[in-house]
Every structure is written in structure tokens, then in C-alpha cells.
Amino acid sequence: MKFTFCHNNFNVTNLEKSLEFYDKVLGLKEIKRIAAEDGSYIIVYLGDGINNHKLELTWLRDWDREYNLGDNEFHLALRVDNFEGAHKMHEELGCICFENKDMGIYFISDPDNYWIEILPINY
Structure with a gap:
């Protein structure tokens, strides 16, 4: 028996704002969309x-408040081939929420305050 990673889920309060963030800030593109016939949910x-x-x-659709992320200790991590360039871009966009310069990593936060760790390619 072998298990393989498929996806991680983040629930979002404003889908269009989140899609714009993930495209602009990380270059992630929509590859599939599922929408309920009654409009109660959309999964992208x-x-x-x-x-x-x-x-x-x-x-x-019916979620009426921000998501409670607790202490926000869980996160998504991405490696980038141009760490310095990414850091500069994220700094200019104002989305860096935490840096650990000793470890050579930093975190950005999305519109719903999910943290995303940014790592150099050789980390």
C-alpha cells in the first residue's frame, strides 16, 4: 500500500481575492473548479x-465570519529558485508576516491569514 500527496485545503472568505493573491504572489494557477449547483460552495x-x-x-457561501486559525502553526511551504527576488517582491507587496534570518526563511500571509513558508531552492 502506498499513499501519495494530493492536495492541501484552505477555506477562504473571498475567492476572487484569494485567487488574485495566489496568482500574483506565488504564480499558482487555477487548474480545476467545482461549483455546487445551488451555489453553496466553490472549490478551486x-x-x-x-x-x-x-x-x-x-x-x-453561507460562511459569515473569518476562519479561526488558532495559533497558525500549520502552514504550506514552497521553494523558490530566486529567493532574494521573491523576498523583495513579497516585501514590496507587504505580505511578509515573519522572518527567521538565522534559518534563511520567511513566511507570507494570504488574505485569510494563512501562513506560507518561503524556502530557498536548496533548503
Whole structure:
């Protein structure tokens, strides 16, 4: 028996704002969309065009508050081939929420405050 990674899910309060963020900030593109016939939910899968692993964004029509992320200790991590360039772009966009310069990593936060770890390619 062998298990393989498929996707991670983040629930979002504003799907269009989140799609714009993930495209602009990380270059993730929509690859699949599922919408309920009654409009109660939309699920969008994003990919990087390289790996099979996806980020699933779920929007729920009747959700009326921010998501409680607790201490936000869980996160998604992405490697980038131009760490300095990515850091500069994320700094200019104002989405860096935490840096650990000793480890050579940093985190950005999305519109719903999910944290995304950015790693150099050789990390």
C-alpha cells in the first residue's frame, strides 16, 4: 500500500481575492473548479505547473465570519529558485508576516491569514 500527496485545503472568505493573491504572489494557477449547483460552495484547485500536488481553495457561501486559525502553526511551504527576488517582491507587496534570518526563511500571509513558508531552492 502506498499513499501519495494530493492536495492541501484552505477555506477562504473571498475567492476572487484569494485567487488574485495566489496568482500574483506565488504564480499558482487555477487548474480545476467545482461549483455546487445551488451555489453553496466553490472549490478551486491551484497548481504550480510542475508538481502534481495542489492547493485547494474552498469558498462557502453561507460562511459569515473569518476562519479561526488558532495559533497558525500549520502552514504550506514552497521553494523558490530566486529567493532574494521573491523576498523583495513579497516585501514590496507587504505580505511578509515573519522572518527567521538565522534559518534563511520567511513566511507570507494570504488574505485569510494563512501562513506560507518561503524556502530557498536548496533548503
